[in-house]
Amino acid sequence: MTIAKRDASRKKLVGVTGRDWGQYESRGDMTMEDIWGQACTKLEQAVGPNNFNHWIKPLRLTALEDGVARFASPTRFISDWVNRHFANEIMVELSRLGPQVDRLRFEIAPKGGVAPVAAEGDAVATTAPAASQPAARPVSAAKSDLGAPLDPRFTFSNFVVGKPNELAHAAARRVAEGGPVGFNPLFLYGGVGLGKTHLMHAIAHDYQTRHPMAQVLYLSAEQFMYRFVQALRESTIMDFKGMFRNVNMLMVDDVQFIAGKDSTQEEFFHTFNALVDQGKQIVISADRAPAEIKGLEERIKSRLSCGLIVDLHPTTYELRLGILQSKTESFRRQQPDLEIGHGVLEFLAHRITTNVRVLEGALQRLFAHASLLRREITLEVAQECLADILRTNDRKISIDDIQRKVAEHYNIRLADMMGPKRARNVARPRQIAMYLSKQLTSRSLPEIGRRFGGRDHTTIMHGVRKIEELSTEDTSLAEDIAMLKRLLEA
Numbered sequence: 001m002t003i004a005k006r007d008a009s010r011k012k013l014v015g016v017t018g019r020d021w022g023q024y025e026s027r028g029d030m031t032m033e034d035i036w037g038q039a040c041t042k043l044e045q046a047v048g049p050n051n052f053n054h055w056i057k058p059l060r061l062t063a064l065e066d067g068v069a070r071f072a073s074p075t076r077f078i079s080d081w082v083n084r085h086f087a088n089e090i091m092v093e094l095s096r097l098g099p100q101v102d103r104l105r106f107e108i109a110p111k112g113g114v115a116p117v118a119a120e121g122d123a124v125a126t127t128a129p130a131a132s133q134p135a136a137r138p139v140s141a142a143k144s145d146l147g148a149p150l151d152p153r154f155t156f157s158n159f160v161v162g163k164p165n166e167l168a169h170a171a172a173r174r175v176a177e178g179g180p181v182g183f184n185p186l187f188l189y190g191g192v193g194l195g196k197t198h199l200m201h202a203i204a205h206d207y208q209t210r211h212p213m214a215q216v217l218y219l220s221a222e223q224f225m226y227r228f229v230q231a232l233r234e235s236t237i238m239d240f241k242g243m244f245r246n247v248n249m250l251m252v253d254d255v256q257f258i259a260g261k262d263s264t265q266e267e268f269f270h271t272f273n274a275l276v277d278q279g280k281q282i283v284i285s286a287d288r289a290p291a292e293i294k295g296l297e298e299r300i301k302s303r304l305s306c307g308l309i310v311d312l313h314p315t316t317y318e319l320r321l322g323i324l325q326s327k328t329e330s331f332r333r334q335q336p337d338l339e340i341g342h343g344v345l346e347f348l349a350h351r352i353t354t355n356v357r358v359l360e361g362a363l364q365r366l367f368a369h370a371s372l373l374r375r376e377i378t379l380e381v382a383q384e385c386l387a388d389i390l391r392t393n394d395r396k397i398s399i400d401d402i403q404r405k406v407a408e409h410y411n412i413r414l415a416d417m418m419g420p421k422r423a424r425n426v427a428r429p430r431q432i433a434m435y436l437s438k439q440l441t442s443r444s445l446p447e448i449g450r451r452f453g454g455r456d457h458t459t460i461m462h463g464v465r466k467i468e469e470l471s472t473e474d475t476s477l478a479e480d481i482a483m484l485k486r487l488l489e490a
């Protein structure tokens with residue numbers, strides 16, 4: 001720190017009246033940097049190292065005056081996020097070191113020593129707003145207000161990579177680096193709770209860290225629709241268009257939501273084209289591949305298919321175990337005396353196969369149980385505590401079950417499900433089994449294709465559609481299918 005800066009920091013302190021600042025000043029050893037350094041040590045413990053490194057570390061305390069702590073922040077995105085999520089922690093820690101701090105003010109100052117410039121509408125936080133003051137929210141209605149907040153836990157470092165998600169992870173990493181990327185958009189799809197949202201947030205965090213001045217907009221397709229309808233209602237559609245078209249990266253989660261919503265699709269299409277034309281990166285997620293989303297306009301499907309489409313496959317035992325181990329390790333960091341009996345994680349990875357969210361929920365329940373009752377988590381404790389989740393997973397229907405039941409019902413060989421025969425008496429039951437696999441399991445079309453003798457996902461899609469069509473006309477087929485479903489779900 002230069003002498004000039006040190007003096008400047010001191011000057012701020014001189015302006016502060018109050019017990020502790022006076023003390024520090026008289027000791028002559030506290031600059032803004034010193035104060036912030038001390039607060040940061042506590043803040044890192046309070047919010048965890050990930051949150052701290054991402055959000056709080058980039059800030060610089062520039063002044064403390066009249067209960068207001070002023071910060072220089074490299075981006076508005078960071079200041080808005082800090083303001084929404086960590087304002088209280090920061091105010092508490094700063095107040096511990098001196099007089100009460102009850103407001104935070106942020107100025108946007110890009111890294112590299114440029115003096116802070118007042119942002120158009122500083123982000124303001126206050127613990128107890130005076131009657132005349134606005135509520136504790138960012139004053140600015142800038143782009144970050146359009147999007148959804150990012151979950152600070154969803155980072156690349158917390159994402160466990162295995163065979164089922166390695167391609168999606170590699171593509172996400174590539175997009176997060178920025179620069180020219182060979183695929184636009186990146187389209188991530190897969191069943192419920194397999195990590196699509198986690199990867200999107202990880203891209204946003206990483207990209208934002210590498211490009212602090214860039215505008216990243218993450219939101220769900222549902223939010224896109226609400227923002228659009230609101231803009232129409234309030235006659236601010238030009239602002240809406242301007243804001244969406246000016247971001248550096250647009251990320252839309254669960255795009256299947258806009259299927260069948262004509263004007264939203266129209267607007268999405270134009271936004272999409274405008275950004276791609278400007279070379280801005282788009283990341284989209286959905287529960288299925290573009291071609292499978294019913295009610296989505298063909299032109300959107302075709303645009304979405306222009307980039308890289310990556311499927312997050314259902315988890316394998318190894319991936320589930322890896323995720324459980326990683327989550328247990330991070331829990332142990334907070335509670336080092338946590339004891340997990342031999343084979344418990346393996347048991348969970350083996351028995352809970354639906355999706356990662358359920359797996360995580362089960363683990364959290366076990367941890368809560370163990371810390372409240374101060375008991376070791378043994379296999380018996382796990383079985384007792386998770387009885388309901390384990391029962392639900394027991395009822396899970398597999399593609400094998402479906403193939404076997406359908407083959408029995410139509411009196412064909414099980415091998416014919418996988419084989420090449422095209423005769424109708426074999427091909428139709430096979431299509432019924434494909435249809436039931438899509439309906440009753442969370443497997444993706446490519447995964448189902450692999451289980452039907454390595455068929456392509458388009459063949460499965462054709463089979464599923466054929467049965468959907470036929471069963472609306474053919475009541476005996478519809479009854480057969482209903483009966484097979486009942487048998488499988490029994």
Ligand SMILES: Nc1ncnc2c1ncn2[C@@H]1O[C@H](COP(=O)(O)OP(=O)(O)OP(=O)(O)O)[C@@H](O)[C@H]1O
Pocket residue numbers: 154158159160161165190191192193194195196197198199287323356357360
């Ligand atoms: N590979 C992974 N490593 C670590 N955590 C994971 C992984 N995959 C999923 N998770 C965790 O599982 C939970 C569900 O993931 P996420 O919300 O990303 O799923 P999703 O695919 O977006 O689901 P949905 O279709 O319901 O929106 C999250 O808490 C996420 O952190």
